[in-house]
Amino acid sequence: MGCFGFLKMMMFVFNGVIFLAGAAILGVGIWVKVDSGSILGVLGKIDNAPPELGQVLNVGYLLIAIGVLLLVIGFLGCCGAVRESTCMLLLFFVIVLVVFIAEVAGAVVILVFRPLADELLTKLGKAAVESIKKDYGENADVTGLWNTTMTSLHCCGFYNSSDFVDSPYYEHHGSLYPPQCCAVTESACVQTAATITGCFPKIKKLFEENTVVIVGVALGIAALEICAMAVSMILYCRIKSKGD
Structure with a gap:
């Protein structure tokens, strides 16, 4: 060949x-x-x-x-x-x-627009916390979404366990946090919940710890695109020369 x-x-x-x-x-x-x-x-x-x-x-x-x-x-x-x-x-x-x-x-x-992204994340965080306080424990969709997220990421709330204070779940369960926020048992939930990291800080930390990997993948994709363009041009020129 x-x-x-x-x-x-x-x-x-x-x-x-x-x-x-x-x-x-x-x-x-x-x-x-x-x-x-x-x-x-x-x-x-x-x-x-x-x-x-x-x-x-x-x-x-x-x-x-x-x-x-x-x-x-x-x-x-x-x-x-x-x-x-x-x-x-x-x-x-x-x-x-x-x-x-x-x-x-x-x-x-x-x-260039990194500050705008930070502002959007702040607004998103405020909306997420308000949703938890209003619907968690009462709205099945919101409750199921947060339970799945917290179980998968091993986190508690958007920022921390305080997001659940005054929520329907908190009020209906004797001022207890969700089981996902408990490090030991339900009886120790109030005392241990503060030690569980919030989902947003955990995701942010995950991105920060893998910045090198993300940048590497981006550069790898860029390199593949450049190689693909180079190969296509080589084949193009070779085929065109054969036709001539």
Whole structure:
């Protein structure tokens, strides 16, 4: 197998994986939009939530768009390499280049508008705490969502156990916190709940501890995109020269 054949094979395998990933993401996006009982529906019921939170309800459309984009990229890459189509390879190069530029622009925007993100998180935290105090222990959707989140992350409340004070659950259970906030037994819940980390601080700490991994993954994706563009151009030039 020559260099040209090897590049064709790598182009086919790489874009085949992208095509399958796009199909999976598209499926998840469709499921999110179809499932009315999903977490997104619960978030939409939170009272006094910041207007920006409503954008989360569009995540299904975002996943669908990403899935379709990956399907198109994977299809063009695979077929362009197998059929030696200069048109498909050129279109593949253009789309990946646009995605790469958009990612760079997005990273710059995130860095520049970081204070706005912090402000949004503050508003989100206030809305989450108000929702807990009003609905936890009374609204089945809100209660189930928080129970699942706290059990999965081993955390208590949004910020800490005090978020549950004056909630329906707190009042109906003799001023006790939820079982997820207890380190030992229910009888010791009030004394030990303060030692359980809140869900938001825990998620924030998780991101901070894995910053290097996140940056590494981002750089890896960027490197793969650059390599994909380079290979597509090499194949394009080689095929075009053969045609001439």
